[in-house]
Amino acid sequence: MSAPSQVFQAAIPPMSRNISEPNSFDHSTWGSRAVMIIGAGTRAAESVVAAFAGAGAGRIALLDVNDVSGNRDVAIRAARAGNMEIPDMLTFRLDGEGSVTPAEAAEEVSRKWGHIDIMVHHACTPLTSSKLDRNGQRMDASQSWKSLEAGVRNVYESLQQLLFLVLAGSEKTLINIFTATELGTPPAVGVSRMVEMLNRQMTDSLMLDHGHEGLLAYSVHSPADNATELDGSIIVQLTKNRIEWLGGRHISSKQNVQELLAYREMIVHKDLLRYNSSLSFGLPSERAWHPFMKRRGRVPRSSF
Template sequence: MDDFAKLAEYVGFTNALEVGAFVPTRHTDTYPFITPTGTELAGKSVIITGASKGIGRATASRLVKAGCSKIAIAARTGLDKVAEELKLEAQQLGLDPPTILPVQVDVTSDESVKAAAQTVEDAFGGKIDILINNAGYLPKLVRIGEADPSEWWKGFEVNLKGTFLCAHYFLPLLLRSDTKIVINLTSIGANLLTIGGASYQASRFTNCRITEFLARDYEEEGLIAISVHPGGVKTDMGDNLPEVMHFSLTDTADLPGDTIVWLTKERREWLNGRYVSSPWDMQELEGKKEEIVERDLFKFRMTV
């Protein structure tokens, strides 16, 4: 058995490689078609969780670059420094300074998320346009019988309960908007069967299904919900992956940041309830719009 075959046996790709190759071009960094110009999100209000570092921090920066007017940055840790950095970035870009609202929140706590929603409601005039559920947790990959139960369950606490609580408490604010977009960060791991990966990969799978349910539950109100795989970005969370999987961490954080801006700058009903991979070329993805809708692609279904 060659090295790739050994890796494939361990990772359990299922059809993840085919999903990744759905569009011909794969990006590892941002590119002109999705790079913000400063007007994409002008007048829009956003809250992003897990915004203190990594992909969340980079996405907040790209929201600034897109001209977003009101940005609530949420995390468990203090965010005052990040808020000042984001205001400075807007100034350096020659953009109108956005309102940056730091919100300290534990996405696994009912009371904490409820309080955060009230804070944002009071500060942003009673509504928000976009919710980005970015906060996530990757436990070390350990087989179920060998896992520490509390550590294993933490993957679901952050990735599933956190997504649910934020959706639950911010939905009233979203539904007062004309934009009404939810972005749930997921992972290609939702489509893998890696040995020891049950906590992370199953919880990321549920993120995709929650996205489908949001689209289904609120279709009459016009809510759009999209699951986004950020790509393989080397973050503190990614460091919990086994060394053998670090080869996949080749993408910049700006790639998912700009992909999210592109996905939220207009309402794309044809992607509602679906999974989108940041490394895909978005222009090529647009070219496959009819195929995606006709075949109802990028939702989880059993094959028979």
């Protein structure tokens, strides 16, 4: 496992988190935009939903396997608190009573709005731990495979069914958000790490496959001590304008956005904020992925 880039860390001063009030955003930018938040029923998504509504996003679509009515109410309260118009909202539950498929959700969004400008995907799939016998051996390999399939194949297929909406929008931006979670027993750790790695690599794959169509995809990582308190204003600031050079990169939610953008030349020149395709199962998530590591994934610098 390579060490963090000392040059990059030494050159960038300690970054304070950039907390902005909703009223600090240019609301005229957001009134005409359509935002889709996948995984919108989670607590980790609450701040993101509130930030977009408080910034004045005109249309917000919420998708989750769970009920999203709670975060729909959050969006309404945030819009009122920011003296914004309540956004036109679409909510979709992908499991349980009254559920729809991702394709059906995409069809309704396309029919009513025609496109999505910004898609935020919370890449956080709960995994079921494999059963262990008294010797610690995995007993239920099929359950591990089902968890892996749910966390990777289902996510990939869902994004592919929804992606045409983003490519039809003005911003064509997709952000994968990763929040650290408890990994559980050893076999579940392996599956969780594999799911995390493949979902991160999916960001690079989307850029390779659709970058020529204008797609801008990158990842934001929320460390363990901040997993359920991701500051949604960071996502709003990052998506206010298209930041082309962030394509295929992986950044930390603890970074101050203005300071991050100030180091654009260094990040691009040294090709920093890349995710390595190698994986260590022996390290906790925050050490296994560090936003300042100079790691090359499968996307070369000149690909975008």
